[in-house]
Amino acid sequence: MASASGPPPRIPNFELNERIGAFFAYLGLVGLGAAVLFRLPSFVKHVRGTGKYGYTFLAAQQNGSVASGVARVSQGETGTVMKNSWIKSTWWNVQRALMTRIPLTSGLSVGKLLLMMRFGFLAVSQLPITFALSMKNSPLGYLIGEGYEKLNFLHRFTADFLCTWWLDVSGRLMFLFALVHGALLMKIQVERTGTIHLGHAPPSWGFAALVTMLVMGFTGWRVIRERFYQLFLVIHVIGYIVILVTIWKHVPATHPYVYVSIAFLGVDHVLKALKTRYTDASLSIMPGGLTRIEVHGINEGWHAGNTIWGGFFEVTLLTNVCNLFAIQHPFTIVNAPNRSSLPLLGQDLVLVAKAAGDFTRNMHKMADKPNELLSEKSKTSETFMNYKRFRVTVEGPYGVSFDDPTKYGTVFLCAGGIGITYCIGILEDIVGKIFRGAPISTQKIELVWAFRDSRLLEGFEPALAEIVNVAVAHPQISINIRLFRTGGDRNLNDYTSLPAKFEAGARPDFKNLLDEVAAHPTSLAICVCGPISFVDSVSAAAISMNTGELSDIALHTERFGW
Structure with a gap:
């Protein structure tokens, strides 16, 4: 005691x-x-190439149209799987060796x-x-x-x-x-x-x-x-x-x-x-339990793949979700900024959240059936007609990577479920730069998307179709799309007219897919976003792949989870 x-x-x-x-x-x-x-050398090269972008948001630009794009809800930790265990072991072993000699x-x-x-x-x-x-x-x-x-x-x-x-x-x-x-x-x-x-x-x-x-x-x-x-x-x-x-x-x-x-x-x-912006956002629903969040007044200042923290504050009309919306929530920005956007995809920064947790489920309910979430007093107020527009804070952008996919000859994009939003952002950024005449090294893009719910394909097909149509008009870039529906055996042609290879009831074999890419002399950037097991499988395939004629390989991963 x-x-x-x-x-x-x-x-x-x-x-x-x-x-x-x-x-x-x-x-x-x-x-x-x-x-x-x-x-340090990579940092200097990165700063020279990107300048002011990637550190703070800029006000809406008038010299072009920002891509609507999409974004996924970022749930925490991301990273390059191959690096983590080596760094952790080295950190501990150095300190333990020194400590035992005192x-x-x-x-x-x-x-x-x-x-x-x-x-x-x-x-x-x-x-x-x-x-x-x-x-x-x-x-x-x-x-x-x-x-x-x-x-x-x-x-x-x-x-x-x-x-x-x-x-x-x-x-x-x-x-x-x-x-x-x-x-x-x-x-x-x-x-x-x-x-x-x-x-x-x-x-x-x-x-x-x-x-x-x-x-x-x-x-x-x-x-x-x-x-x-x-x-x-x-x-x-x-x-x-x-x-x-x-x-x-x-x-x-x-x-x-x-x-x-x-x-x-x-x-x-x-x-x-200093990195927080106060602006308006509008909500609308998409197929597959998705909510589209359009943030007004911001269309520049980030790189595809950067993250933000968004806070919803002007929700005094709501009764049962006001406390929920007073907190911040993480999102990964994946749509292209104004400088590399495509003309027909939208005007403002757009995020897409899947109704998974309490925050995103209530957000989806509010966008789908806002009348049920409003008090009787609010329904008679002058502001009732603008119930889908809210005052929000956008803090960011966050996330830094010296590996620019446009510096590589081939870009291999892997998406698991809602992780397709990350890949659409990279696609738009690459194709948008070609459309605007920017010098890039990418000549080929391979997109592999595995999903269970075919409604996801219905929701994202318009953005994918627009990007593919622009790419077709520029022969210096080719896009190959492979769709894997893991939750059923129905023909995906019933859902989409995209020029893609379909696999029903199967999972992608990333080892074989990467070996096919490595058979050609090029540099390769592998970008993956999805559940932890999905990301780990791609990372393992990248480690064991036959490098063949590849001159350089980069791996960037984003995992679901806090």
Whole structure:
């Protein structure tokens, strides 16, 4: 049981442990700096080629027509599958190798006190890095060409909880170090005084921080996070504030780490505010349980594949969904901006959300049957006629990639279900640049789309048909479309007149498809969007494919899930 009278034992060699903690903080910064230097040539080339685009939205341009395009709901983490496990293992092995070579000596016979404090400083040394990797506007992401969603696994790696220790041998650093620190402290107190001194300020504040990390880690576990994302988000926001306060109160030596973490947090929120636009959006329904969201007044400033966070605020006419629409929701922008759009596809930025969770289901209901969601008083108001138009915030764009598909001779697009929206955006961007006479290297596009519900094809066929029609008029580019309906055996010709190869009741064999592409001398960009298993299968095929005559290969993946 906790606590008794009398002060806790004095901890010797405190200065040495501070230096060890600082060493690992600097070690992390050195590692991040090395990654930046490694990617610096690509960053310079990317900036020269894209200029101001991809960092903030621009007001609607008048010199062209923005593509209506489509977008998919982005549900969190994306990334290049082949990179993640290698980076995580390297990060852990370097720190473990260095840590085991530090002398463990102290004023006690077995070095217990020094070891205990050492783990405490190892934990707090991860705090600034954890906050830096959680930033949506992390300078590291822009410098190495990876969006915040692709750096997020490193954020979880440095911060998450012990429950994943036996699931991932790389371990989760900050909580593990903090847990060892707290356990050793209590063990030493019991051995020296016969009781645990949680009633005194340093141990009590430290214990509060440790419990908060445990709660945040548990709710951050993928199973919990994906099923109860809003709960995870609320606990995470409250939790990091509690952690900063409790660690600051724990011991004065932690103050520099807390100050740096707060600085990262403040810079990120300032940049979020600068990247937020307030505008109007209209809702309408599409086949297959889809909702079309047309954002007015923005048609420039992003790259195909960038993400946004949208917030719906002017919903005072609604009764049962007003609280739901007061929050932000992530979307991936996939329609082409004004500079590479096609003339007949629309005027404003357009997103498409599938009715999957509470947010998107209520959005679809509002677009489909708005009268049922309005109060009797609202139905008689002057604003009732404009019930489908709402005031929204659009924060972004986010997501950085130095791999421009238009730099590759062949582009291989793979879509699983609603992931077709990502591929349509890339298609429009490539064909739109050819239509406008921009110099690009792409000569061939292969589109593979696997889906269960044929109503998805009905909803997206007009956009696909328009892109294909424009491409046909430009012989320097060819588009091959392969459709796989995995949920039935009915002939897809009943649903579409697209010039495509149809496969009913089958799944694509990506290994064979990629080997066919690799048989020709070219450079290849593989872009995939879909469920986790779908993305993993494409990534595995890309790893094992016969490279043949290929001169260069790039893989970009986007996965469903938070």
